[in-house]
Amino acid sequence: MAITIAVDAMGGDHGxxxxxPASIDALNTFSDIHIVLVGQEPLVQAxxxxxxxxxxxxxxxxxxxxxxxxxxxxxxLRNKRQSSMRIxxxxxxxxxxxACVSAGNTGALMAVAKFVLKTIPGIDRPAICTSMPTMKGxxxxxxxxxxxxxxxxxxxxxxxxGAVLTQAVDDNPKPRVGLLNxxxxxxxxxxxxxxxxxxxxxxxxxxxxxxxxxxxxxxxTDVVACDxxxxxxxxxxxxxxxxxISFYLKEAxxxxxxxxxxxxxxxxVLKSFKSKVDPxxxxxxxxxxxxxxxxxxxxxxxxxxFSNAIxxxxxxxxxNVPELxxxxxxxxxxxxxxxxxxxxxx
Amino acid sequence: MAITIAVDAMGGDHGxxxxxPASIDALNTFSDIHIVLVGQEPLVQAxxxxxxxxxxxxxxxxxxxxxxxxxxxxxxLRNKRQSSMRIxxxxxxxxxxxACVSAGNTGALMAVAKFVLKTIPGIDRPAICTSMPTMKGxxxxxxxxxxxxxxxxxxxxxxxxGAVLTQAVDDNPKPRVGLLNxxxxxxxxxxxxxxxxxxxxxxxxxxxxxxxxxxxxxxxTDVVACDxxxxxxxxxxxxxxxxxISFYLKEAxxxxxxxxxxxxxxxxVLKSFKSKVDPxxxxxxxxxxxxxxxxxxxxxxxxxxFSNAIxxxxxxxxxNVPELxxxxxxxxxxxxxxxxxxxxxx
Numbered sequence: 233m234a235i236t237i238a239v240d241a242m243g244g245d246h247g248x249x250x251x252x253p254a255s256i257d258a259l260n261t262f263s264d265i266h267i268v269l270v271g272q273e274p275l276v277q278a279x280x281x282x283x284x285x286x287x288x289x290x291x292x293x294x295x296x297x298x299x300x301x302x303x304x305x306x307x308x309l310r311n312k313r314q315s316s317m318r319i320x321x322x323x324x325x326x327x328x329x330x331a332c333v334s335a336g337n338t339g340a341l342m343a344v345a346k347f348v349l350k351t352i353p354g355i356d357r358p359a360i361c362t363s364m365p366t367m368k369g370x371x372x373x374x375x376x377x378x379x380x381x382x383x384x385x386x387x388x389x390x391x392x393x394g395a396v397l398t399q400a401v402d403d404n405p406k407p408r409v410g411l412l413n414x415x416x417x418x419x420x421x422x423x424x425x426x427x428x429x430x431x432x433x434x435x436x437x438x439x440x441x442x443x444x445x446x447x448x449x450x451x452x453t454d455v456v457a458c459d460x461x462x463x464x465x466x467x468x469x470x471x472x473x474x475x476x477i478s479f480y481l482k483e484a485x486x487x488x489x490x491x492x493x494x495x496x497x498x499x500x501v502l503k504s505f506k507s508k509v510d511p512x513x514x515x516x517x518x519x520x521x522x523x524x525x526x527x528x529x530x531x532x533x534x535x536x537x538f539s540n541a542i543x544x545x546x547x548x549x550x551x552n553v554p555e556l557x558x559x560x561x562x563x564x565x566x567x568x569x570x571x572x573x574x575x576x577x578x
Numbered sequence: 579m580a581i582t583i584a585v586d587a588m589g590g591d592h593g594x595x596x597x598x599p600a601s602i603d604a605l606n607t608f609s610d611i612h613i614v615l616v617g618q619e620p621l622v623q624a625x626x627x628x629x630x631x632x633x634x635x636x637x638x639x640x641x642x643x644x645x646x647x648x649x650x651x652x653x654x655l656r657n658k659r660q661s662s663m664r665i666x667x668x669x670x671x672x673x674x675x676x677a678c679v680s681a682g683n684t685g686a687l688m689a690v691a692k693f694v695l696k697t698i699p700g701i702d703r704p705a706i707c708t709s710m711p712t713m714k715g716x717x718x719x720x721x722x723x724x725x726x727x728x729x730x731x732x733x734x735x736x737x738x739x740g741a742v743l744t745q746a747v748d749d750n751p752k753p754r755v756g757l758l759n760x761x762x763x764x765x766x767x768x769x770x771x772x773x774x775x776x777x778x779x780x781x782x783x784x785x786x787x788x789x790x791x792x793x794x795x796x797x798x799t800d801v802v803a804c805d806x807x808x809x810x811x812x813x814x815x816x817x818x819x820x821x822x823i824s825f826y827l828k829e830a831x832x833x834x835x836x837x838x839x840x841x842x843x844x845x846x847v848l849k850s851f852k853s854k855v856d857p858x859x860x861x862x863x864x865x866x867x868x869x870x871x872x873x874x875x876x877x878x879x880x881x882x883x884f885s886n887a888i889x890x891x892x893x894x895x896x897x898n899v900p901e902l903x904x905x906x907x908x909x910x911x912x913x914x915x916x917x918x919x920x921x922x923x924x
Contacts, residue, residue, distance in 0.1 A: 367825050377760055380767065414723055414810040422726065422807065445814025449822040461768065462811050464760040468791025469812040470819040476713050476795040477823050477855055484851035491847050498844045501837050505830035509823055 234266040234289075235549045236329040237542060238320040241271035241279075242298045244335025245532045248279040251335065254538035256285045258546075261539070265546055268329055270295050270320040295319040299340045301531060308340035309347060317341060321348040324524045331525035331545035333516075335533050341526065342378050342519060349522045352554060354561035357382070358521030359390045359460070360528065361397060363514050364470070368451025372398050372407075374520065375457075377464035384427020387411065387457050388435070389561075391428070393520040394455035395437055396560050400551035401544075407454035410443035412462055424459065434571060435564060445469075474509065512537040516544030523554055580612040580635075581895045582675040583888060584666040587617035587625075588644045590681025591878045594625040597681065600884035602631045604892075607885070611892055614675055616641050616666040641665040645686045647877060654686035655693055663687060667694040670870045677871035677891035679862075681879050687872065688724050688865060695868045698900060700907035703728070704867030705736045705806070706874060707743060709860050710816070714797025718744050718753075720866060721803075723810035730773020733757065733803050734781070735907075737774070739866040740801035741783055742906050746897035747890075750800055756789030758804035758812065770805065780917060781910060791815075820855065858883040862890030869900055 237258075241251045248271065255267045266289050269276050273294040280290070295316040299308045312318060317336050323329040325348050334341050342358065351358055361374035372394045379386060391409045398407035411428055413421040421442070432439040443453050445466055458466070485495035485502075495502070507513075511530075515537035519526040525548045529541035583604075587597045594617065601613045612635050615622050619640040626636070641662040645654045658664060663682050669675040671694050680687050688704065697704055707720035718740045725732060737755045744753040757774055759767040767788070778785040789799050791812055804812070831841035831848075841848070853859075857876075861883035865872040871894045875887035 365822065367822050380760070412811065414726070414807050414814075445811045445816070446818030446821065448815060449818035461760050462808070465758065465791045465808050465811050466815040468760075469794060469816050470791075472792030472795035473816040473819045474823065475792065476711065477820065479713050480854040481851050484847045484854070487847075487850070494844050494847050498840050498847075501830045501833075501840050501844075504833070505827050508826040508830075 235264055235331075235546055236266045236268060237545050237549075238268045238270055238293075238323040238329035238332045239542070240317045240320045240332065240334035240336055241269040241276050242295070242316040242336075244529065244538070245301065246534070248275060250533060250535050250538050252276065252279040253283055254535045255290070255542065256283050257535060257539040258542035259286060259289050261543070262546055265289075265542075266291070267542075268293050268320070268323060270323070271316045272296070272298075293319060293323065299336050301337050303337055303340055305339040305343035308337065309343050318344055318348070321345055321526070324526070325349055330549040331527065333527045333529060333538075333541050333545050335529035335531055335538060335541070337531075338377065338528055341528055345519055345522055345526045349524045349526070351521050352523055352558045352561060354565050355389055355393070355521040355557070357386055357389070358519050359393060360517050361394055361520050362467075362517035364448065364467075365509050365514065366449050366451035370514070371448060371451070371453055371456060373448060373456045373458070373463055373467070375460040375463050376467050376517065377460045378519075379460040381461070382424055382459045384424050384431055387424060387428035387459065388431040389521070391432055391437055391439065391455065391457035392435070392560055392564060393557050394457055396557045397518060397520060397553055398454050400553050400556055401547050402454070404454060406438045408440045408452070409437050409455040409457065410440050410447065410453040412445070412448075412456050412458035412466065413442040414444060415442070428457070435567060471511070474511070513540060516541030518544070518548065518553070520553075520557065525549060525554060581610055581677075581892055582612045582614060583891050583895075584614045584616055584639075584669040584675035584678045585888065586662045586666045586678065586680035586682055587615040587622050588641070588662040588682075590875060590884070591647065592880070594621055596879060596881050596884050598622065598625040599629055600881045601636070601888065602629050603881060603885040604888035605632060605635050607889070608892055611635075611888075612637070613888075614639050614666070614669060616669070617662045618642070618644075639665060639669065645682050647683050649683055649686055651685040651689035654683065655689050664690055664694065667691055667872070670872070671695055676895040677873060679873045679875060679884075679887050679891050681875035681877055681884060681887070683877070684723065684874055687874055691865055691868055691872045695870045695872065697867050698869055698904045698907060700911050701735055701739070701867040701903070703732055703735070704865050705739060706863050707740055707866050708813075708863035710794065710813075711855050711860060712795050712797035716860065717794060717797070717799055717802060719794060719802045719804070719809055719813070721806040721809050722813050722863065723806045724865075725806040727807075728770055728805045730770050730777055733770060733774035733805065734777040735867070737778055737783055737785065737801065737803035738781070738906055738910060739903050740803055742903045743864060743866060743899055744800050746899050746902055747893050748800070752784045753800035754786045754798070755783050755801040755803065756786050756793065756799040758791070758794075758802050758808055759788035760790060761788070774803070781913060817857070820857070859886060862887030864890065864894065864899070866899075866903065871895055871900060
């Protein structure tokens with residue numbers, strides 16, 4: 233049976249010009265998916281007509297409204313019930329699709345998804361999780377901005393969800409999980425982090441302790457759990473440095489005719505280097521902790537990026553990620569209640 | 579009159595092997611400085627003998643103890659009164675030197691420096707401030723890890739100190755000051771950041787509002803103020819990404835004989851690129867808010883890096899940074915008391 237993915241065709245900085253061709257790319261790559269393009273039908277149709285595609289594998293679903301990139305989450309929730317984002321999520325809720333992909337406004341997507349799809353019992357706050365390149369492969373980091381001011385319990389849930397995702401999509405049976413902090417000494421950091429440290433040490437999660445900002449990229453940790461504020465700072469600062477480095481690299485290679493000639497010779501090398509750290513390969517953040525699969529694409533995603541977000545959605549459907557999280561949460565809750573019973577019996 | 583700089587010769591991962599030749603380099607670069615090397619005299623003397631130097635411009639000051647890189651600040655403070663770090667700071671306190679440079683343990687340096695030198699009246703917590711490269715020049719960021727869990731008032735003081743430093747050392751009369759946050763909407767972020775936002779809007783500081791992690795590197799902000807936890811996460815994540823990128827760049831250029839040949843041709847280009855983002859050029863973080871000048875070098879600094887930290891110390895002595903901060907704090911305190919008086923008179 234085909235996997236049906238609902239695509240918010242209007243979302244993102246480039247809207248249909250990216251979402252439609254990227255959807256067609258994904259259909260060409262994966263023979264097992266069907267895509268529902270949700271958006272203003274005449275516009276979606278007009279964009280589709282620019283491309284060659286298998287009409288039997290794409291469905292159009294009309295949506296009157298668009299959630300703008302600067303709409304407040306509350307506004308998207310209350311006043312945009314006919315938006316492409318909301319209707320795509322409704323399709324998932326009604327089991328007409330197994331996953332939703334949107335490049336729309338993150339805050340709105342999280343708020344509407346939480347409202348429409350609900351959180352997994354035992355999970356207090358869903359988190360945004362993305363994979364990022366490291367020197368040895370990649371790492372999953374969460375939360376990246378949905379939750380500011382988490383408790384230790386929240387952080388422990390993020391760690392659990394990140395571990396389950398990594399087990400499932402990376403076939404990694406025992407992912408190493410770290411907590412983002414500013415020093416390895418146990419005295420440093422916020423109370424919530426110390427609380428999470430204690431909680432995690434009592435679980436069956438393969439918890440390796442505190443990690444610092446630079447450890448994210450070393451490849452010795454598979455999952456980094458953190459408050460959404462801290463994760464967002466780390467992610468954005470990283471993006472900023474990477475852009476600055478690429479800016480100066482380009483500047484050096486385009487300085488004059490000679491350097492341009494060298495650039496030409498170095499092109500295959502630079503290309504192979506770029507492919508290793510290409511953020512577009514890592515596009516597609518998971519909204520973990522919801523009962524169904526929702527993938528957030530970077531707002532500025534191009535066609536290649538957005539099709540990677542669709543690929544991530546497909547993989548999570550195949551791996552049944554929300555069900556796995558739900559099962560692990562039950563185990564954890566049972567462990568915790570057993571622990572507290574055995575402690576009170578002591 | 580010469581500027582005397584007390585160098586903690588034993589500090590850092592490489593100790594004397596870096597601090598001594600770097601001090602000699604600094605003496606050769608700046609004809610107006612004198613250096614006091616503080617450390618275990620026979621060892622310092624042995625290292626000095628490996629080099630050529632002008633003996634009239636270097637003084638040795640014996641210190642029995644060493645603050646180890648993993649000593650707790652409390653231990654350094656209580657049990658290492660004869661350490662090279664402490665004695666170097668004592669020289670500054672006693673006006674035998676105008677600044678201290680150390681590559682030792684950051685926490686210990688801050689704790690001992692606060693105890694020995696005291697903070698400027700009106701400044702509650704000193705902060706660690708470094709300059710970092712941007713696409714258009716550089717930016718000063720503070721705090722980088724000395725203060726976790728700041729108040730809005732603390733953040734405002736960091737903003738003020740960063741602005742004063744930038745005015746002084748960059749000859750920038752009106753530095754643009756931003757507050758690190760995770761979104762530009764006023765609803766996001768921690769309460770302390772919202773408090774600081776309000777406080778800063780009422781000062782004569784050229785406050786430009788919230789900035790995100792990636793804005794640090796864009797070059798449109800001259801000072802970024804933040805809690806020490808957030809600043810440390812941003813700094814370390816940035817370091818991690820930069821190292822990863824340089825790792826993959828090297829990997830691509832050393833893959834085989836052909837790529838190595840291309841690397842040879844591209845060498846001048848890669849060198850000019852590297853010089854733009856070389857973190858060693860930015861070595862030398864200021865412990866701002868103390869009554870005297872203390873510069874923290876990166877622990878892993880090499881000779882070139884460490885001599886840049888000495889250069890930063892010299893510049894801050896010439897510009898009289900602590901006195902400037904002290905004067906600006908007085909102005910700010912007066913503004914605040916005038917504001918509250920005029921408000922209560924309304």
